[in-house]
Amino acid sequence: MKYNKLFAGMAAVFLLCTQYSCEVINPAEDVPAYLTISSFTLTDNPDVNERSLAAKIVAANVLVNNETVGVISIPGTLPVFAAGEATITLDPLVQQNGSGEMLEIYPFWERVNLAGNFSPDDTLVVNPQTRYVSGVTVYGSDFTGTDILFVQELDENSQTAVSITNQGGQAGEGTVGKITLTDDNPIFEGATTEGELIDVSGANRAFLEVQYKTDVNLLFGVLDKTAGNTETVFREYGVLAKDSWNTLYFDMSSLLISQNVGRFQLVMSATYPVGSGLDEAIILLDNIKVVYL
Numbered sequence: 001m002k003y004n005k006l007f008a009g010m011a012a013v014f015l016l017c018t019q020y021s022c023e024v025i026n027p028a029e030d031v032p033a034y035l036t037i038s039s040f041t042l043t044d045n046p047d048v049n050e051r052s053l054a055a056k057i058v059a060a061n062v063l064v065n066n067e068t069v070g071v072i073s074i075p076g077t078l079p080v081f082a083a084g085e086a087t088i089t090l091d092p093l094v095q096q097n098g099s100g101e102m103l104e105i106y107p108f109w110e111r112v113n114l115a116g117n118f119s120p121d122d123t124l125v126v127n128p129q130t131r132y133v134s135g136v137t138v139y140g141s142d143f144t145g146t147d148i149l150f151v152q153e154l155d156e157n158s159q160t161a162v163s164i165t166n167q168g169g170q171a172g173e174g175t176v177g178k179i180t181l182t183d184d185n186p187i188f189e190g191a192t193t194e195g196e197l198i199d200v201s202g203a204n205r206a207f208l209e210v211q212y213k214t215d216v217n218l219l220f221g222v223l224d225k226t227a228g229n230t231e232t233v234f235r236e237y238g239v240l241a242k243d244s245w246n247t248l249y250f251d252m253s254s255l256l257i258s259q260n261v262g263r264f265q266l267v268m269s270a271t272y273p274v275g276s277g278l279d280e281a282i283i284l285l286d287n288i289k290v291v292y293l
Helices: 002-020 253-258
Strands: 033-037 059-064 067-073 076-080 084-095 103-105 112-118 123-126 137-141 163-165 176-181 187-191 206-214 218-224 233-239 242-251 263-271 281-292
Touching: 033 059, 033 067, 033 112, 059 076, 067 076, 084 242, 112 123, 176 187, 176 263, 206 218, 206 233, 206 253, 233 242, 233 263, 242 281, 263 281
Parallel strands: 033 123
Antiparallel strands: 033 076, 059 067, 059 084, 084 103, 084 112, 137 281, 163 176, 176 281, 187 263, 206 242, 206 281, 218 233, 218 263
């Protein structure tokens, strides 16, 4: 008897909820706003000689009102459970050592703070800009005029020397460095000039930035010139052949610290692929930098 009463009571509740739209099983959910980042670019810091403002910011770490929201690809959109005026904090991310699976906050670019207003189910679009932090040192070249890297010919072959060409960089304009390899001249190995050693002694972090388009794999490294050390070449940073312009960021910090390297020349090498069917292999370089602080 009591079971019939219980069933009748449940049926009554069900009928009431049906008539008055009760949400016992499916409670109301918050409706998010959305944040879209269309682009994330590098702008000038008058206190830094950047050499160039080329950058490849692939994602951003997002905080809203100091609360972590997540990581957003660029371009991309992220749901945000916030409403009204808010402070948006963005950390620019790069692919560490060229890996698409390893994103890292680039330590030499500034964190960005923006003001925004979020409304449920509406999208806020931002196009942030960052810049190099003050105090950072940038060594490198954008391959304009006589500004050429890797002019010291470790391979002792002037036929493979770096030249300047108007083939256009990643933006499709300007000059870039060019190296040509053939069956007769299959090897390139060059270094930055010994008269301009890169001095990272006292620096806590160092990165290598590379813009390139190449028919062959490249290998970057350092030629240790630190006083008291044995002169050694550490070839550490590999770049795969790519038929379109790309930018990579290599964290040099662990190598320099573990090998106690304080002063060095930057080294690059490449080899013509025998049997590849190529009449010649072309290497194009632009905006090569060692950045440290």
